[in-house]
Amino acid sequence: MNTAPAASLPESARDANASLRRAISETRRRNAGKVRLAGLQGAGEPWQWCLGGALALGILMVLGLLLLVFWNGLVTFWPRPIEQVRLHDGTVVAGEPVRSQTFRPGQEVLAALDPAPRSGIERNDGMAARTLYRTGNYDLYGDDFRWLPDYEIAEVSRPWDLMLVERMEWGVFVGRIVAISSGGQRAPVGDVRSPDLIKRHEEARRRWQSIRALERGEIGAVNHRLEQERLRLRRASLANPEGGTALDAARQRFAEREAALKAQHQVLADRASGMRRAHEGDLVVLADAAGREKEMPLGAIVRFYPANDLSLAERLGVYLSRWGEFLLDEPREANTEGGVMPAIFGTFAMTLLLVLVVTPFGVITALYLREYARQGRLVSIVRISVNNLAGVPSIVYGVFGLGFFAYILGGSIDQIFFPERLPNPTYGTGGLLWASLTLALLTVPVVIVATEEALAAVPRSMREGSLACGASKWQTIRNIVLPRAMPGIMTGVILAMARGAGEVAPLMLVGVVKLAPELPIDGYFPFVHLERSFMHLGFHIFDVGFQSRNSEAGKPMVFVTTLLLIALIFAMNVSAILLRNRLKRRFQGSQF
Amino acid sequence: MNQTSATARPASIEFGPTVYHVSRGSHGEAVEISDFDLWYGAKQALFSISMGVEAGLVTALIGPSGCGKSTLLRCLNRMNDLIDGLRIRGRISVAGQDLYAPAADVIAIRKQMGMVFQKPNPFPMTIFENVAYPLRVDGIRHRAMIAETVERSLRGAALWDEVKDRLHESALGLSGGQQQRLCIARAIAGTPEVLLMDEPCSALDPIATAKIEELIDELRGQFTIVIVTHNMQQAARVSDNVAFMYLGRLIEYGDTDTVFTAPKNERTQDYVTGRFG
């Protein structure tokens, strides 16, 4: 306030100032020599380089991982050539070369070798090269893959007529299509692109599809109704005393309906079995590279192509058709082939449900903590506990979800609402709903913390402006505070979503399965079945990569599925972020 | 803090009793403050303030920084309720009703007392919605009525001509002065009886300030206005009555001309002549 010029200061004050200034510069001089660390920090350079380097390394590693997934995921479906290999002992093997490596052959193997290759290996420090071939033909040889050491190979060629045949069962077949036979008549196939073969194959596929549609659709519907009748009878028998008229009436009704439905079922089943007979009579004869023949229904072939005789356009066609199958179809062959549509759907549905649950729950909690609760020790304890919840291992949530949601909550729901289905659980076991709730619990701290921060960041002047207009506390929160905090809340939800969508461990306990028979949404009342178990991309990766009969066969699928999971989470995050930015633009204009 | 009576009284001994001049009012008092004390926790911020605010006139609160002008102003619409540990003693009544009576309806009080803040604080909504906010809060849905009120308020705040073509654009796109006038429009849209303004021009440039002063002049008579200001010229220009506060005490209160030209208290004299503050 009083800023009089220094000259008018009394003499003593000026002396005091001067001595203080001297003391400070003295201390600085002394410290400059002593505190080396501070000096380094002051200069900054080495630390900056270290930190920058660490950051760059981290980013590089993440990029490398993404690139690896990306590349491997993208090339998986690209059709590769087939090599036909003749070994020294005369065996002929054909397959897609997958990768090569060097290895050290055992002593007894070396001893049995001819001198020429043996000396070659010895010159090489005892190392030899070998190549892994995807030979397929699991039904003939009990193996999908085979390592072939270089020293056994006499000749490698790429015959133009070798085919890669993808089948519904037994994995791929590598060999030639010899003939098609129906009704005992065998017609040889001369050309790899024989129009007759292609036409017959399309017909057979259509037939197979209509068999499946019939079995899933109409027969499934009849079975569903039959099951409903059975449940109705059981309900009646639980509700009414034995020997009463009501129960008798229900039994009577059930008998009538059952008879009618069974008759319907019979008609449909006859039709289906007729079609199945046609399916099984329409055969194709395959022969592997060594000439061993195999007969199978033409309709059980998904796709075939002459791998060494493809134009670029045809390759692209195969590639795209495989992607289409992957994205839109159901899995087959214990998940190592076919599509992942149910898993995409499951992941998506679960994440959506998770967001729907976690957002209101987290926001309401944060609103209470920040706006309504009396700030004191209790609220601090609650806040700390919430923060710590985020650090609990996720499998613990899985156990809790199974115990509390599925067994206690779901068990009670079954007792009350679905007694007729017991002992089969309806809600009393893992399912989509319980999985979402478990993950919501897991991720709710993220939303609470983000929302609290967003609420705290709403300027006081906004609240006061609203209150001064005569708005109540709730009106102020709803009209002013929440919209302003919305971008921050959305950030929390996005983080929660990303965490939830990538979580697998707890899901294995509360509802994710290897192969779900039905989607959680279908045409039967009530159309959305949240109690059903479901498939999940994360679990799919685990299952295909580490639980299948042949990890080599699952490997490409692991990459593609990982790519897909990353893409799905990325897409969901991007859309959430776009939404948030739109909100932000709406609520933050220029201030002056 | 329990010896409140012991600390409250000596104030008048140190600074002398409040000097009251004849105020310029003729329509009676809109707000009556009597023997009002206020504590922030253990710290007393207002010391037995007694004054009447004349209806329909502009009353300026002046005084050095930290003397309690905002505190007093924010007691008039109970904005201080948000602060923890606030205690008051004494009485403020508006139209005969005790603001701090236990049964008083805070929301009704705030609707009676419009407020304009130091920094313009338009809501992140359209211009139209900003002005309509007090009506929406009242649950009024009648479209024509809302539109009419918005136009009347914007005209009242001398902003209509500038924004009538962009009513449905964000209010955050307005200039600072426009934003402040928008806040005034918002305050008068709720048809209050009293307008409280806490340094409404301190964030504005001279031209915008002149506009707001002009506006205050136009609003005189329609509303009772209490304005806090640091600017002596402004106080002299716009106000009818002036209250000078110092360290939580009301030192001198009366019609503007007298307080500025013939102050009785020496501190008032020093302050209005710019010798300290």
Ligand SMILES: Nc1ncnc2c1ncn2[C@@H]1O[C@H](COP(=O)(O)OP(=O)(O)OP(=O)(O)O)[C@@H](O)[C@H]1O
């Ligand atoms: N929320 C609060 N808690 C504690 N003390 C406060 C609070 N608000 C204000 N005070 C104190 O009360 C006194 C009066 O403050 P007030 O804001 O009313 O001053 P003012 O006259 O408006 O000052 P200025 O002209 O700088 O705005 C000051 O000493 C201030 O430190």
Ligand SMILES: [Mg+2]
């Ligand atoms: Mg102030």
